[in-house]
Amino acid sequence: MxxxxxxxxxxxxxxxxxxxxxxxxxxxxxxxxxxxxxxxxxxxxxxxxxxxxxxxxxxxxxxxxxxxxxxxxxxxxxxxxxxxxxxxxxxxxxxxxxxxxxxxxxxxxxxxxxxxxxxxxxxxxxxxxxxxxxxxxxxxxxxxxxxxxMDHPNGFDGFGVLTVTSPDPAAQVARYEGLCGGTAAASGSGWRLGTDGCEIDLVPGGGDAFAKIGVTFRDLDALRSRALALDGVEWRDETPDRASLWIPSLRLHLECGRRP
The missing domain is CATH 3.10.180.10 (2,3-Dihydroxybiphenyl 1,2-Dioxygenase, domain 1)
Structure with missing residues (x-):
């Protein structure tokens, strides 16, 4: 891996x-x-x-x-x-x-x-x-x-899952296995494989893209308060320990989670 x-x-x-x-x-x-x-x-x-x-x-x-x-x-x-x-x-x-x-x-x-x-x-x-x-x-x-x-006021400490979309993910699984040096496992309608540092989900989608990245924090309170006070971002709580952050100016979707 x-x-x-x-x-x-x-x-x-x-x-x-x-x-x-x-x-x-x-x-x-x-x-x-x-x-x-x-x-x-x-x-x-x-x-x-x-x-x-x-x-x-x-x-x-x-x-x-x-x-x-x-x-x-x-x-x-x-x-x-x-x-x-x-x-x-x-x-x-x-x-x-x-x-x-x-x-x-x-x-x-x-x-x-x-x-x-x-x-x-x-x-x-x-x-x-x-x-x-x-x-x-x-x-x-x-x-x-x-x-x-390495000391981030919002508690940033690593990554979760990188979601990769493809019109034909089955055609790309072997390439990602070669890249990551591991074997993909079926996951829902796609595949998941790992690196030491983040997992990769290869899923069906309308176009080839790195669609979103999971980002982990010690907790979400500091990030939440900053995001809600900041223009130019969209914050949505999903669970107490997970939220979605969308940055339109960068077309960037971050899935924010608390490190277990």
Whole structure:
């Protein structure tokens, strides 16, 4: 079973508004990063996987795979311990990976400027039409997982279920099994399979999409009070320990739950 590294929300050129909204919801955002490939980001860290807002600057170098991707929930990123080994593993599984790509972004920690460095391995977009799917090797994890970025006023602490819709989910099950290194189980009208960090539900739908992501919190009280006081979001309580949060400006559906 592979390990979840992070989930990506694409803001396109709207990073300023998206960052302000997530801060208003009580997430702690890392300082804005500027990737060498031509993208910008903020992270919302946990000790395990993290949530990423990614976008492109309004002018200058703009990362094509971000600019050409839909707004909203658009990235499933699994963790690689060694990008070259990941490439070989994915090739054996028949997923036709691209050669590893290296990139970086400046990070200032304790007043000192450093470079956070990464290597990624991607699979062809046509194999996973719901969104961008790739593996990420962190060469400098100490510049990403830092204690000062993991304390969220709303209690954010991880992920639940990523729901993936497809007109023909049966045709995609084997690809997701190859991606995640596990076996899917029938679940309702679809299939469920796991990563270390979140589960994936592959279900029938009108189009290929990452439809929603489960996000977990120590409790929902802090998030609820912030969401109800904030313009631009729609909050609906479903049970005492579960709620739906819709962000129209990002076409983003979060299923919010209390960590058991």
């Amino acid at each position: 592979e390990t979840l590294d992070h989930i990506v929300v694409n803001t396109l050129t709207g990073m300023d508004d998206a960052a302000a909204l997530f801060e208003g919801l009580g997430f702690t955002l890392t300082p804005r990063g500027h990737h060498s490939l031509g993208s910008v980001n903020h992270l919302m860290m946990t000790p395990g996987a993290y949530l990423e807002l990614v976008g492109v600057p309004p002018t200058g170098l703009q990362r094509a795979d971000v600019l050409d991707s839909p707004l909203g929930l658009n990235g499933l990123v699994l963790r690689s311990g060694d990008a070259d080994e990941t490439f070989d593993t994915l090739a054996r599984r028949g997923l036709s990976p691209s050669a590893p790509v290296s990139f970086s972004r400046p990070v200032t920690v304790d007043g000192r400027r450093s470079e956070a460095r990464f290597r990624t391995v991607r699979v062809p977009a046509g194999l996973f039409p719901a969104g961008r799917v790739y593996f990420c090797q962190h060469l400098t994890p100490d510049l990403v997982w830092r204690e000062e970025w």
